[in-house]
Structures are given as structure tokens and as C-alpha cells.
Amino acid sequence: MTRTVKAIAVFLAPLALAACSGGEEAPQNNVAALDDELAGNGADPALMGALQDQIMVDPQLAQQSNKDAIRPPSQPYSAPLPAETVAAGKTAMPKDGELMKAPAPTAAKAGAFAAQEQAATLGGLAARQKNPRTASCAAKLAYSAGWAARMPAAIPLHPQARVVEAAGTQADGCSLRAVTFSAPQPLQTMIDWYYTRAIKGGYTAEHQLKDGTHLLGGTRKSDGAAFLIFLSDRPGGGTDIDLLADGGK
Known part of the structure; x- marks a missing residue:
């Protein structure tokens, strides 16, 4: 091959390569097309609107996320209900040996449990009492959890009470309180x-039993005050209690 032919071949080789690659798009052009799509040029408006919208975040739920992470959340998880051991009153728990032992229960007297069995509300329970004063004041009961904190000093709410419902009245000479609650303490406790609170408060105290429900009740001669308590085992532990207390005159 002559020197002239070699020169022509060297000159034509780059041109042939350029011609072969002319049908393919350069990488720079592919990147430019992708940028156009991400910028919204020719993209679906609904898709771009969804991508560009702000993300909705609930700050309270966000604080409770990562429950399985090594680092604990910034605040404890909230609970819908208080624990059974949360105290609801200010009365101090007695120390061991300070409680008086209630006498063994006697069989229920006729009609003693009728009010508790028939009443659907605290007002109904109070209205069915044999004590005329208590029964007449029942119609004036107003329902509010605040009444649970206004019990007579001698018959207070238990310190570990978890109030379900409470009612009371101070109208027209009445001083009636009615509370349904539970406590984590065993039934006998x-x-x-x-019983100890009643005796120390100057009340008489009678103990009756019917079908697993205990009744404590009594009166105080000095002012006509009276109380009535129904107690039963709470499923899962503790005690369910209905309490009526008439503060007297």
C-alpha cells in the first residue's frame, strides 16, 4: 500500500465511526431528557402535583414512632385510662394492724338488697332507700365526678378509688353523696x-351478705347521718363498690 492510500484510510476511519454512532443518542441528551421530565416538562400534571404536595405529619403520632428503636421516645406513651393504683383522694392508707376486723356477715334481711338489684342508676339506688331523708333527696342528685371529692369525712372515698360515676346534692337541706367506683384492694380489705371508718366516725355498722355481694350500712344518732355500701369481687382482681352517704342535718 502506498503512502497516499494509507493517508486516505487514516482520514476516513473517524468518519466511519461517527456515521455508525449517529443513530444513538448521546448520554448527555438522555440526562437532559430526564431533567425535563423531573422538571415537569411534558409530565402528567396530577403526578407532579402529588409529588410536590407537602407530606401530612401528625406530631403526636410522630413522637410515638420508632417504638422498636434503641433510643426511647422523647415522652412516655399516653394511656386512655389511669392505672388502677392511681389515688383519687387524699385519705392516707392505714398501716398494718390499724384496720378493725368487720364481723362475719349475716344472711341478708328481707329487701335489704332489693334497691341495689333493681336500680339502674345511682339516683335510682338512693330513691329506693328506706330512709325517708335519703329517698327524698335522691330526686335532687346532680351527676358530676366532683362529688366524689366531697364525701363526708367519716365515710371518705378510698385513696385508691377509681371513680366510675358520682352524684350528689346540697340543695334544700340535703347532704347526699352517691359514688360507684372500684379499688385494687381485695374485697375483705x-x-x-x-367498717373501721364507720365505727371510728360514730356510726353503727351492720354486715350482710347475699350471692357474693356484701352490704355494710349504719346510722349515726347524733345527727341522723347514714351510709350504705355494696361491695363485690371485681373480675380480674380488686373490688367493685356502690356507696351512698347521707351527711345528716
Whole structure:
């Protein structure tokens, strides 16, 4: 091959390569097309609107996320209900040996449990009492959890009470309180606790039993005050209690 032919071949080789690659798009052009799509040029408006919208975040739920992470959340998780051991009153728990032992229950007297069995509300329970004063004041009961904190000093709410419902009245000479609550203490402990409070408060105290429900009740001669308590085992532990207390005159 002559020197002239070699020169022509060297000159034509780059041109041939350029011709072969002319049908393919350069990488720079592919990147430019992708940029146009991301910028919204020719993209679906609905898709771009969804991508560009702000993300909705609930700050309270965000604080409770990562429950399985090594680092604990910044605040404890909230609970819908208080624990059974949360105290609801200011009365101090008695120390061991300070409780009086309630006498063994006697069989229920006729009609003693009728009010509790028939009443659907605290007002109905109070209205069915044999004590005329208590029954007449029942119609004036107003429902509010605040009444649970206004119990007579001698028959207070238990310190670990978890109030379900409360009602009371101070209208027209009445001083009536009615509370439904539970306590984590065993049934016998609650019986002894309220028996001790009643005796020390100057009340008589009678203990009756029917079908697993205990009744403590009594009166105070000095002012006509009276109380009535129904106690039963709470499923899962503790005690369920209905309490009526008439502060007297």
C-alpha cells in the first residue's frame, strides 16, 4: 500500500465511526431528557402535583414512632385510662394492724338488697332507700365526678378509688353523696377499711351478705347521718363498690 492510500484510510476511519454512532443518542441528551421530565416538562400534571404536595405529619403520632428503636421516645406513651393504683383522694392508707376486723356477715334481711338489684342508676339506688331523708333527696342528685371529692369525712372515698360515676346534692337541706367506683384492694380489705371508718366516725355498722355481694350500712344518732355500701369481687382482681352517704342535718 502506498503512502497516499494509507493517508486516505487514516482520514476516513473517524468518519466511519461517527456515521455508525449517529443513530444513538448521546448520554448527555438522555440526562437532559430526564431533567425535563423531573422538571415537569411534558409530565402528567396530577403526578407532579402529588409529588410536590407537602407530606401530612401528625406530631403526636410522630413522637410515638420508632417504638422498636434503641433510643426511647422523647415522652412516655399516653394511656386512655389511669392505672388502677392511681389515688383519687387524699385519705392516707392505714398501716398494718390499724384496720378493725368487720364481723362475719349475716344472711341478708328481707329487701335489704332489693334497691341495689333493681336500680339502674345511682339516683335510682338512693330513691329506693328506706330512709325517708335519703329517698327524698335522691330526686335532687346532680351527676358530676366532683362529688366524689366531697364525701363526708367519716365515710371518705378510698385513696385508691377509681371513680366510675358520682352524684350528689346540697340543695334544700340535703347532704347526699352517691359514688360507684372500684379499688385494687381485695374485697375483705375493703370491707374492713369501711367498717373501721364507720365505727371510728360514730356510726353503727351492720354486715350482710347475699350471692357474693356484701352490704355494710349504719346510722349515726347524733345527727341522723347514714351510709350504705355494696361491695363485690371485681373480675380480674380488686373490688367493685356502690356507696351512698347521707351527711345528716
